[in-house]
Amino acid sequence: MIYCVEDDNSIRDLMIYTLTIAGFEAKGFADSASFWKEMQTGRPELILLDIMLPGEDGISILKKLRSAPMTAALPVIMATAKGSEYDRVIGLDLGADDYLCKPFGMMEMVSRIRAVLRRTSMSEHKNYLSYGAITMDQSRHVVLVDGREVSLTLKEYDLLKLLLEHTGLVFTRDQLLSSVWDQDYSGETRTVDVHIGTLRTKLGESGEAIRTVRGVGYRLG
Numbered sequence: 001m002i003y004c005v006e007d008d009n010s011i012r013d014l015m016i017y018t019l020t021i022a023g024f025e026a027k028g029f030a031d032s033a034s035f036w037k038e039m040q041t042g043r044p045e046l047i048l049l050d051i052m053l054p055g056e057d058g059i060s061i062l063k064k065l066r067s068a069p070m071t072a073a074l075p076v077i078m079a080t081a082k083g084s085e086y087d088r089v090i091g092l093d094l095g096a097d098d099y100l101c102k103p104f105g106m107m108e109m110v111s112r113i114r115a116v117l118r119r120t121s122m123s124e125h126k127n128y129l130s131y132g133a134i135t136m137d138q139s140r141h142v143v144l145v146d147g148r149e150v151s152l153t154l155k156e157y158d159l160l161k162l163l164l165e166h167t168g169l170v171f172t173r174d175q176l177l178s179s180v181w182d183q184d185y186s187g188e189t190r191t192v193d194v195h196i197g198t199l200r201t202k203l204g205e206s207g208e209a210i211r212t213v214r215g216v217g218y219r220l221g
Contacts, residue, residue, distance in 0.1 A: 002026045002113065003044040005035050005061070006079065007053050015048065018106040024113070032056035039071075046075040046113060046120075048100075051091065059090060066095045070147050072140070073127075075120045077112055079104070129164035131220055133206045136164055145206050155180060156199045159192075163210065163220035172217040192218075 002024050006012040012028040019026040027044075029035040031054050047065070051058035058078060065071040078091040078099040091099055097116045100109060127139040135144045136157075143150045143160065152160065158180045162171070171179075173189035181191070196218055200207030211219050 001042065001044040002046050002048060003035065003038070004028045004048045005032070005053065005058070006048070006050045007031060008050075014106065015109065018110060019113075022110045030054075032061055035061070043070070043074070046077065046117060048077050048079060048109070048113075049096075050079040052081065059094065062091060062094050062096060069137075069140075069142060069144060069149050073120070073137070075116050077116060129161065131164055131167055132209055134160075134164070134203060134209070136161060145203055150202050152199070152202060155195055156202070159195055160199060160203075163218070167221045168219060170213050170216055170219040176217065 002019050004012055004015045004019075004026060006015065006028065007030050009030070012030065016026045016028050027038065029038065033055065049058045049061060053061075062076060062078070065074055065076060072095075075097045076095070078096045079102055080091070080099055081102050097120065098112050100112060127137060129136040129138065133146045136142070137144070138161070141157070143152055143157065159176065162176070162179055173192045176192045177189055196210060200210055203210075209220055211221070213219055
């Protein structure tokens with residue numbers, strides 16, 4: 001799903017029509033109010049965001065997107081007026097993935113969108129681990145459950161990361177101890193049980209995905 005935030009009705013309709021023909025699903029928004037309302041119930045693959053909008057402008061919208069954990073990595077292509085170098089620089093500094101200079105061709109728009117989606121798909125594959133409602137953003141060292149950030153200690157984070165990287169694989173307590181703690185750590189395997197317990201508690205209902213394999217150890221899923 002592509003969201004097009006553009007106040008010019010004719011341009012917005014043409015963008016949506018072109019994207020649909022190109023095989024994308026698309027929705028259009030004439031202002032920030034309608035856009036933010038839709039963002040409460042859905043999350044697009046990419047946002048095409050015009051800078052010049054009535055009320056809240058595109059730069060302000062981009063700032064909010066980048067400051068929220070759920071949308072910080074959401075791909076955004078800014079649309080700027082021809083010759084507006086300042087807006088382009090500000091947009092890129094704030095984390096825009098690309099920009100289009102108005103007036104732009106519809107095929108150029110589709111090409112830019114596909115290029116950005118390819119880049120972000122490769123990046124997300126490396127930076128994100130997930131299982132069910134649990135998402136780990138390794139680039140920002142953040143764990144989310146149902147979109148809510150969960151505060152973990154370093155060992156809890158490393159323990160969860162290991163389980164997410166090997167979903168379904170059973171780890172013995174000794175394996176977890178040697179993988180997550182220092183090789184020279186002389187503590188008991190009880191340490192693993194304690195950390196698994198606190199990790200489950202912090203993950204809430206999603207913590208039930210960390211299963212105890214009796215007589216062996218633990219697995220995720």
